[in-house]
């Protein structure tokens with residue numbers, strides 16, 4: 001190792017500008033005794049190293065990425081270009097908070113104001129707030145708003161939030177972190193909230209009901225109106241988990257269905273990067289009842305300028321400044337670029353693509369629930385598991401076919417679950433290639449099940465012991 005560093009000594013990828021401040025000598029005691037063993041490399045070495053590593057990665061820009069409940073969808077490069085405008089990218093957020101400097105960031109404040117207005121309009125809400133920096137953070141904010149509402153009304157006896165078993169796993173976690181007891185309601189045979197069980201669970205102590213819609217079975221909760229009426233009859237507020245709004249955008253609006261509060265995932269519905277691709281954003285939307293409690297400060301529009309105001313009953317800040325502002329810029333560009341009809345096409349195509357996969361695969365894989373689906377389709381690999389090939393084996397085999405696996409073993413309500421979300425941006429050729437691979441794997445289950453236990457065999461790292469890999473991280477082995 002030592003030898004390599006010696007050999008590379010003096011190679012450079014950057015040249016710093018000449019010092020334009022006085023040089024300061026560090027005290028002797030702080031100096032290293034010998035030079036740090038850092039690789040010294042040329043620009044070409046650096047570029048090759050990281051390009052090589054990036055090719056081992058699977059991402060939306062390189063592969064079909066059908067993770068269900070995660071919406072790994074394409075990030076239009078147009079939105080990246082807009083977010084890189086120096087007027088947005090180089091703006092110091094503190095400017096917005098100092099009244100005499102607010103004149104310098106009127107454009108950014110206008111963007112926040114307009115985006116919050118558009119998001120509210122899209123979901124039929126009275127207002128929205130872009131501060132929360134993830135979907136789960138939006139949920140927590142929403143539940144804190146529900147708590148503020150009940151506190152204000154003296155509803156001190158309300159200590160419970162109802163969450164169906166088909167909700168996203170973050171829902172019960174958010175309710176619990178906000179201090180509520182969580183009561184789970186089971187699904188019926190159709191994969192929807194069991195309304196009879198819901199009625200049994202509902203009582204005066206219920207502060208709120210959190211519904212994921214479409215739920216994690218990929219199904220629209222068709223009894224929403226009845227559930228909303230029941231919830232409101234005991235002064236419980238209705239929370240809409242709108243992470244997957246791409247399934248219904250432009251078709252129906254949570255506000256019109258009776259929801260009081262919701263969150264959006266800009267990184268699932270509005271084309272912004274997801275996961276390790278970039279920071280998230282989970283704005284909240286509210287109806288009339290929760291309007292006074294929204295996080296602040298809020299951007300308000302005066303006749304000739306935008307300014308900041310903290311609403312009197314606000315729950316306060318839940319993130320610095322406006323959350324992930326440059327993500328908001330991307331989402332704003334995305335919404336304006338697509339416009340009314342374009343946004344409606346998003347949901348049409350997302351649902352069509354998922355149903356295309358459902359139709360092509362349902363002869364070989366068992367759908368978890370009857371009927372059509374929304375933006376994602378859910379199968380159970382139980383029949384394959386009976387032959388010794390599990391959902392995990394199918395997922396790993398897909399990697400060898402050049403596809404990122406779908407979500408597996410989630411939702412927990414479906415045994416040997418395979419949850420596939422194609423998103424609206426994939427073309428028919430890609431969907432067909434994926435379905436062909438899935439059908440090929442289904443055939444192998446019949447003819448050569450053992451071959452699937454070794455997969456993946458084409459990747460730099462083969463099948464890992466996932467528990468050990470998570471608990472005993474050994475980076476050296478991956479190099």
Ligand SMILES: *Cc1c(COP(=O)(O)O)cnc(C)c1O
Nearest residue numbers: 069134135136168170212243280
């Ligand atoms: C992804 C998702 C969330 C959580 O969003 P994060 O940004 O990952 O925190 C919540 N609910 C549903 C239905 C989701 O799909």
